Amino acid sequence: MTALEVVCARVDNRLVHGQILEVWVPKLSAEVIVVADDEVATNTLMRSAMQIALPRQMRLLVARVEDVAAAVQDAGPGRALVLFRDIKEAVRAHDAGLAFTALDVGNVHFMPGRKPITPSIYLAQDEIEALGKLAATGVQVEIRTLPSDRPLSLFAGVFAKGA
Amino acid sequence: MTAPVRFGAFLRLRVFLRSLLLQASWNREGMQNLGFAYVLYPALCRLYPEGPARVAALQRHLDFFNCHPYLAAAVVGGALRLEERVAMGEVPAEAVPAYKRALGPPFAALGDAFFWGALRPATGLAGVLVALIAPSARPVWALATFLGLYNAIHLSARAWLFVHGYASPEGVVGALGAVHLPDSTSLIKATAATLAGAVAATLAVAGGWPIQTHHAVRAAIVVIAAYAILPKLGPYFTALAALAVGVAIGVATG
Amino acid sequence: MTRAVQLAIAAVIGGAAAVERKGALQLMLSRPLALGPLLGAALGDVRGGLTIGVPLELLFLGAVNLGATLPDNETIAASCAVAAAVLAGQDTHIGVDETTATLAIALFLPTAVLGRRLERLTEGINRRLAARARATIAAQPARAIRLHLGGLLAPFLAGAAYTGIAAALAPFLAALRRGLDHHLVQGLEIGWIFFLAVCCASAVRAIRDARAPSFAAMASGAIALVTLAVKILHWRSP
Secondary structure, eight states, X not given: OOXXXXXXXXXXXXXXXXIIIIIIHHHHTOOEEEEEOHHHHHOHHHHXXXXXXXXXXXXXXXXXXXXXXXXXXXSOSSEEEEEESSHXXXXXXXXXXXXXXXXEEEEBOOOTTOEEEETTEEEOHHHHHHHHHHHHTTOEEEEOSSTTSOOEEEETTEEEEOO | OOOOOOOOHHHHHHHHHHHTTTTTTOBTTTXXXXXXXXXXXXXXXXXXXXXXXXXXXXHTTSSOBOOOTTTHHHHHHHHHHHHHHHHHTSSOTTHHHHHHHHHHHHHHHHHIIIIIIIIHHHHHHHHHHHHHHOTTSOTHHHHIIIIIHHHHHHHHHHHHHHHHHHHOTTHHHHHHHHHTHHHHHHHHHHHHHHHHHHHXXXXXXXXXXXXXXXXXXXXXXXXXXXXXXXXXXXXXXXXXXXXXXXXXXXXXXX | XXXXXXXXXXXXXXXXXXXXXXXXXXXXXTSHHHHHHHHHHHHTOHHHHHHHHHHHHHHTTTXXXXXXXXXXXXXXXHHHHHHHHHHHHHHHTSOSOHHHHHHHHHHHTHHHHHHHHHHHHHHHHHHHHHHHHHHHTTTOHHHHHHHHHHTTHHHHHHHHHHHHHHHHTHHHHHHHHHTOOHHHHHHHHHHHHHHHHHHHXXXXXXXXXXXXXXXXXXXXXXXXXXXXXXXXXXXXXX
C-alpha cells in the first residue's frame, strides 16, 4: 500500500471549516483531508457533516489520534492535509509515529488560562512548552492562520516574526 | 416524564428573525456565542421559568460557536429542537453544544464557499454587467439583478435550512448533502469567471478600445499586469498604484 | 434639500450600511454595487452612485470575511466615496464624471483600510460585551442577553462618522475638481481607465478557482472578437 504524503499538519480548533477548504486546500493542492480526532472518529454526525462540505474530488480520512500514523500509511497515494483539534493531539500523533516536518498552528480558541498570541490564537503556557519540545525534535513549528499572514516561528520558547 | 414540548409557529418565527442578528456581537473569543444565546433566548424562556434552570440553559450557549451566518440557520433550527428534547429529558443537556460543535465548522465551510466564494461574486458581476450593457437603462435594473438574484437564493436557503434543522436536527445534514452544494459552488464559480471576463471586455468596448487594436492590446496588458501584481500588493495598493501610473501617463502625453 | 439634511442622510445610511455588512441581515445592501445607487438616490444622484459603486464592487469582489482575518472594509470606502462624489458633483454642476469619480476614489479608498482597524476595535468592544454577558447572566439574564445588540452601536457610529465627514468634505472635492487644468483632467481620465483595469483583474482574482483566469480570458476574448467583427462589417458596408 502507498502512504499519503503529508503536505501540511495543522492545529485548528474548528477542524474542517472555511479557511481550510477555501484557502489552504487550493494553496497546498491537497487531495485528502485527514482529521485526527478521537471525538470525530466516534461521532457519525460530525463525520457526515464534514463529508458533505468537501468537493467530490476530495477525500476525507478520519482516524483516532493514536491510529492516524497507521491510517496514513495505507491510504495513499495523495497529498494530505492533517488536522488536529488541539496542540496536545498533534503531540500525541507525533509521539505515536506520524511523521511531519512542520506543524502549522492555525486556530486555537480562547479558554481561561490561554493568552493571546495572535487575534486567532490563544495558547496556555504548557501548550507553548509542548510546542517547544516538538520543535526540539526537529519539527518546524509555525503560527499562521492564513497563507497571507506573516508567520510567527518558535524561538527558544517565544514566538517571534521570522527573518 | 413530562408532556411533549413543542414550540409554536410564532415562537419559531421569532427565533428565525432573531437569527438575522446572529453576528451583532461577533467577537474573537467566542465569535457567535452571545449571538446564539440571543437568538434562542425567547425559546429558552418558554421552556424554563425564571431561575437557575433558565440560566443554566442560557449558559450552555455562551461557549464558543461559529458558523456561516446563513448556514447557521440550520444549526439554530436543530438546536431549537434539541432544546425541546433536553427539556423533556430525552437527551442530556450536553447534546446541544455537541451538536453545535459538530455542524458549525463544516457548515461554515459550505457557506463560505457557496455564498461568499461563488454566489455573491456571480450575482455582483451579473449586476455590474447589466449596469454596463444598458447604461441608458435605469440603474434600478443593475440593483434588481444583484439583490434580487442573490437574496432570492439567500433568503429561501436560510428559511429552508431553519425549517429542516428544526424538523430533524440530524437529518438536516443528509438533506443538505443531497443538494450537493459543492457541485453548485463549482458551477457558479465557472459562471462568475465567465461573467468577470465579459465585464472586462464590456468595459473595454465601452471605452471604445476595439476600434483601435493597439488600445485593446494595451487594455489587455494592463489587466494582465494587474492580475499578476494583485496578490503581492492587494487590491487597495494595486488600485492606488494604477491610478498614479495612469495619471502620470495622462499628464505626460497631454 | 439643504446640505445639512444631505449630510445627515449620508451619515445615517453610512451607519446603517456598516451595521448591515456583518452585524445584521447581510442582504448585501452594504455591498458597493447596492450601496452606491441607494446612497446616491438618497442624495439625489442614483447614476453618480452607480458610477462609483461598479468599480468598487469589482475591486472588492473577493473581500471575504473568513472567520478570522479581516478584509478591507469595502462598505466604508463606498459610502465615503459616493457621498463625497455625489455632493461634489452637485456643487460643480458637472455631476459625477470620470474625473470626479477618480478623485473621490483616490481620496477615500484609504478608508477601506481604516475601516479594518475600526472593525478590530468593534471586535474588542464585542469581546467585552460577551464577557460581561457571561459574568452577569446568572443575576440578570434578560439584560445580559440584550448586551448582544450593543454590538451594533460601534459600527453604526463609525460608519456614520466616516460617511458624514466624507460628505462634509464634498466642497473641498468640488474645489479640487474645478481647479484642475486640462492636463490633469486628461491624466485622471487615463487613471480612471487604469483603475478600471485593476478592478477587472481583481474581480477575476476574487473567484478562487483554478479555471477562473482561462474562463475569463475566453469570455472577454469572445466579446472582443465579436465586437471587432461587427465593426469591420460595419466599415465594409457603409
